[in-house]
Amino acid sequence: xxxxxxxxxDARREQIIKAAIEALAEIGYHNTSLSKIAxxxxxxxxxxxxxxxxxxxxxxxxxxxxxxxxxxxxxxKVEQKQTYMEKxxxxxxxxxxxxxxxxxxxxxxxxxxxxxxxxxxxxxxLAEIDDEDQLNVLLKEILYKGQESKEFxxxxxxxxxxxxxxxxxxxxxxxxxxxSLEDYSEKIIKSVLKMIKE
Amino acid sequence: xxxxxxxxxDARREQIIKAAIEALAEIGYHNTSLSKIAxxxxxxxxxxxxxxxxxxxxxxxxxxxxxxxxxxxxxxKVEQKQTYMEKxxxxxxxxxxxxxxxxxxxxxxxxxxxxxxxxxxxxxxLAEIDDEDQLNVLLKEILYKGQESKEFxxxxxxxxxxxxxxxxxxxxxxxxxxxSLEDYSEKIIKSVLKMIKE
Amino acid sequence: xxxxxxxxxDARREQIIKAAIEALAEIGYHNTSLSKIAxxxxxxxxxxxxxxxxxxxxxxxxxxxxxxxxxxxxxxKVEQKQTYMEKxxxxxxxxxxxxxxxxxxxxxxxxxxxxxxxxxxxxxxLAEIDDEDQLNVLLKEILYKGQESKEFxxxxxxxxxxxxxxxxxxxxxxxxxxxSLEDYSEKIIKSVLKMIKE
Amino acid sequence: xxxxxxxxxDARREQIIKAAIEALAEIGYHNTSLSKIAxxxxxxxxxxxxxxxxxxxxxxxxxxxxxxxxxxxxxxKVEQKQTYMEKxxxxxxxxxxxxxxxxxxxxxxxxxxxxxxxxxxxxxxLAEIDDEDQLNVLLKEILYKGQESKEFxxxxxxxxxxxxxxxxxxxxxxxxxxxSLEDYSEKIIKSVLKMIKE
DNA sequence: CATGAATGAGCATTCATTCAT
DNA sequence: AATGAATGAATGCTCATTCAT
Numbered sequence: 001x002x003x004x005x006x007x008x009x010d011a012r013r014e015q016i017i018k019a020a021i022e023a024l025a026e027i028g029y030h031n032t033s034l035s036k037i038a039x040x041x042x043x044x045x046x047x048x049x050x051x052x053x054x055x056x057x058x059x060x061x062x063x064x065x066x067x068x069x070x071x072x073x074x075x076x077k078v079e080q081k082q083t084y085m086e087k088x089x090x091x092x093x094x095x096x097x098x099x100x101x102x103x104x105x106x107x108x109x110x111x112x113x114x115x116x117x118x119x120x121x122x123x124x125x126l127a128e129i130d131d132e133d134q135l136n137v138l139l140k141e142i143l144y145k146g147q148e149s150k151e152f153x154x155x156x157x158x159x160x161x162x163x164x165x166x167x168x169x170x171x172x173x174x175x176x177x178x179x180s181l182e183d184y185s186e187k188i189i190k191s192v193l194k195m196i197k198e
Numbered sequence: 199x200x201x202x203x204x205x206x207x208d209a210r211r212e213q214i215i216k217a218a219i220e221a222l223a224e225i226g227y228h229n230t231s232l233s234k235i236a237x238x239x240x241x242x243x244x245x246x247x248x249x250x251x252x253x254x255x256x257x258x259x260x261x262x263x264x265x266x267x268x269x270x271x272x273x274x275k276v277e278q279k280q281t282y283m284e285k286x287x288x289x290x291x292x293x294x295x296x297x298x299x300x301x302x303x304x305x306x307x308x309x310x311x312x313x314x315x316x317x318x319x320x321x322x323x324l325a326e327i328d329d330e331d332q333l334n335v336l337l338k339e340i341l342y343k344g345q346e347s348k349e350f351x352x353x354x355x356x357x358x359x360x361x362x363x364x365x366x367x368x369x370x371x372x373x374x375x376x377x378s379l380e381d382y383s384e385k386i387i388k389s390v391l392k393m394i395k396e
Numbered sequence: 397x398x399x400x401x402x403x404x405x406d407a408r409r410e411q412i413i414k415a416a417i418e419a420l421a422e423i424g425y426h427n428t429s430l431s432k433i434a435x436x437x438x439x440x441x442x443x444x445x446x447x448x449x450x451x452x453x454x455x456x457x458x459x460x461x462x463x464x465x466x467x468x469x470x471x472x473k474v475e476q477k478q479t480y481m482e483k484x485x486x487x488x489x490x491x492x493x494x495x496x497x498x499x500x501x502x503x504x505x506x507x508x509x510x511x512x513x514x515x516x517x518x519x520x521x522l523a524e525i526d527d528e529d530q531l532n533v534l535l536k537e538i539l540y541k542g543q544e545s546k547e548f549x550x551x552x553x554x555x556x557x558x559x560x561x562x563x564x565x566x567x568x569x570x571x572x573x574x575x576s577l578e579d580y581s582e583k584i585i586k587s588v589l590k591m592i593k594e
Numbered sequence: 595x596x597x598x599x600x601x602x603x604d605a606r607r608e609q610i611i612k613a614a615i616e617a618l619a620e621i622g623y624h625n626t627s628l629s630k631i632a633x634x635x636x637x638x639x640x641x642x643x644x645x646x647x648x649x650x651x652x653x654x655x656x657x658x659x660x661x662x663x664x665x666x667x668x669x670x671k672v673e674q675k676q677t678y679m680e681k682x683x684x685x686x687x688x689x690x691x692x693x694x695x696x697x698x699x700x701x702x703x704x705x706x707x708x709x710x711x712x713x714x715x716x717x718x719x720l721a722e723i724d725d726e727d728q729l730n731v732l733l734k735e736i737l738y739k740g741q742e743s744k745e746f747x748x749x750x751x752x753x754x755x756x757x758x759x760x761x762x763x764x765x766x767x768x769x770x771x772x773x774s775l776e777d778y779s780e781k782i783i784k785s786v787l788k789m790i791k792e
Numbered sequence: 793c794a795t796g797a798a799t800g801a802g803c804a805t806t807c808a809t810t811c812a813t
Numbered sequence: 814a815a816t817g818a819a820t821g822a823a824t825g826c827t828c829a830t831t832c833a834t
Binding site (some may be wrong): 027028029030031032091110111114115117121125126155156158159160162163165167168169170171172173174178179184185187188192193197 | 225226227228229305308309312313315317319321323353354357358360361363364365366367368369370371372378382383386389391392395
């Protein structure tokens with residue numbers, strides 16, 4: 001019985017989260033009210049408050065959902081490769097591809113990260129939210145092990161990780177007409193290789 | 199007469215903008231109301247509406263102010279150098295230094311860019327607001343002319359510009375205790391040099 | 397269940413409308429704010445916005461309510477009469493009586509008609525709001541059928557309708573001490589009869 | 595010196611009043627703010643407060659101006675006629691013609707009469723504003739003297755005056771496409787003659 | 793006589809949240 | 814589990830008025 005109810009509850013929660021993502025992508029964080037989300041999900045406002053302890057809780061859960069989607073996609077691609085060089089290349093490729101194909105998800109994520117704040121008013125983009133960003137952990141691991149296995153040369157993995165992730169994020173502000181995502185991907189990889197080469 | 203009055207108005211506008219920056223940095227865009235700004239500036243809410251046509255107008259002007267501060271600082275440093283190699287290095291150095299010493303200004307800028315929207319609901323971070331980001335123009339110029347003068351090797355200036363600016367932005371999320379800004383700056387420069395070397 | 401809830405909502409809407417009428421009659425349209433109406437109804441301001449989409453919507457509904465009250469009263473009296481002559485006389489009589497006994501309602505109606513504007517800024521008193529004024533339709537019908545049945549003589553029903561309704565409206569500005577409503581009613585009827593006599 | 599200043603002041607007052615009339619006709623009383631009037635007149639808001647003791651004072655003066663314009667026009671026409679019958683006919687004709695040619699003025703007048711209130715919150719349309727409406731006095735005089743001179747039959751001049759003025763006011767809500775003002779004028783006169791005939 | 797800076801109150805509206813049902 | 818009625822606070826904004834210059 002509890003199981004069944006829990007299933008219903010879980011489905012409801014996901015339904016609400018998906019409605020939230022849609023709203024965030026379309027109208028942005030600060031126009032996204034609980035009642036607009038409720039509208040999109042065809043449920044009552046009160047029901048959201050029943051399933052989430054408040055707006056902040058909903059946003060935190062939505063963010064976790066979005067992060068998990070991206071992480072799973074990229075991790076899946078990386079695990080299919082053997083060498084760290086390949087893993088690194090596919091990490092960059094997959095990251096850019098995910099951003100390219102899931103504009104809405106990415107917009108929603110940005111809206112939350114740059115707008116939501118913890119109860120003590122720290123913005124998410126500065127907060128050391130729970131466990132350290134898992135994609136960063138993955139990337140640093142690739143770089144570190146690539147050095148250990150002598151595939152890569154000498155560099156500070158933490159710094160290079162930041163540079164790579166910066167380059168990926170920056171792709172968002174690419175002038176879309178001048179440079180295709182594929183070209184950008186290729187060129188970024190080439191540049192990164194120069195940085196990590198022996 | 200007009201001059202004097204205009205000076206008063208200009209001073210007021212700057213006072214309001216500075217109060218807005220403070221508020222943005224402290225409590226974030228979506229908690230920053232006109233009345234909180236007015237409070238900080240010790241003036242009435244209505245006076246803000248008298249000097250700016252609305253909240254959006256105030257935010258746009260605040261953004262312009264912030265961008266101009268940063269641009270002036272960095273451009274000043276760059277112009278003191280002769281070779282493009284030096285110009286590039288000081289561009290990165292100055293950018294990171296500015297971010298390090300003006301956390302509040304940078305936070306305020308981010309809050310606006312990622313939260314404000316044009317009247318037709320396009321977020322600033324996607325909108326092709328006014329002329330293309332002037333710092334980007336400056337950076338691309340350095341890279342381009344450095345290639346022409348044979349100081350730099352072969353690469354796509356636009357892509358490298360994005361990577362560099364991504365690395366600079368990403369410095370914001372540096373784990374502050376593990377790596378000093380100076381170290382980061384040095385290491386970034388070293389990595390960048392690898393990318394642009396002949 | 398739905399029925400019960402809907403009844404609650406309907407009762408609330410009528411309560412709000414009645415509070416609006418009171419406020420309009422007492423302090424006039426442009427001093428009648430939602431919060432003053434809320435105060436009169438002992439509810440919160442937000443609740444008005446919950447039941448009506450905005451001030452204009454509330455005013456439109458209030459106007460419809462007022463018009464319907466008057467129409468129902470007069471139409472009821474008219475239907476009790478057989479000949480068109482009698483119908484016409486009772487139309488005038490009832491109109492004046494309604495105005496006399498429901499000063500507040502009539503004031504509220506005037507306040508709305510002469511102050512409210514459609515979203516495109518057309519005043520209600522010029523706008524071809526919904527169907528043509530139903531009382532006018534009723535009056536013109538009486539005049540027209542009275543001509544057909546040879547009870548009345550020859551005249552333009554539309555013009556006479558305007559004159560009659562003008563005379564009724566003008567009663568509002570009667571110097572109340574010099575001439576009683578009953579006397580006025582009687583004299584108006586006598587004059588009107590002269591106009592429509594064969 | 596005083597004379598010259600007074601002339602300037604008078605011109606200023608008229609300029610402000612004319613700007614007010616324009617604003618009232620275009621956007622209605624409740625959207626007409628002092629600053630919008632000031633804008634139209636190309637002067638500062640404060641100057642209006644200098645020449646009029648407040649918004650109510652300005653509106654009262656604007657109303658007086660409008661009433662005087664209409665009164666002068668109609669009285670001029672009436673005085674050119676000799677018999678009371680002719681005077682009556684031209685009174686109606688001129689009233690309707692004035693309304694037809696001065697829509698803006700008439701709209702402004704309505705906006706004031708139905709929106710402005712005395713300091714003790716009595717609406718102008720109910721207030722026994724200063725001297726009794728001068729056009730009403732003129733009309734009653736025509737009717738009364740016409741009876742004395744045996745041109746007209748027996749009726750209550752006050753009641754007939756109200757009816758006539760009601761008919762004139764009602765012309766405002768004439769369906770403009772179906773009936774021309776000239777036709778209406780002619781038909782009204784014919785009907786009125788029936789009422790006052792011996 | 794005229795300006796423009798400034799105030800403070802009031803406005804309609806939206807929102808997150810609560811609660812009885 | 815779910816609804817919809819209700820609250821009270823907050824928001825951006827406009828306004829009539831005042832006042833030093």
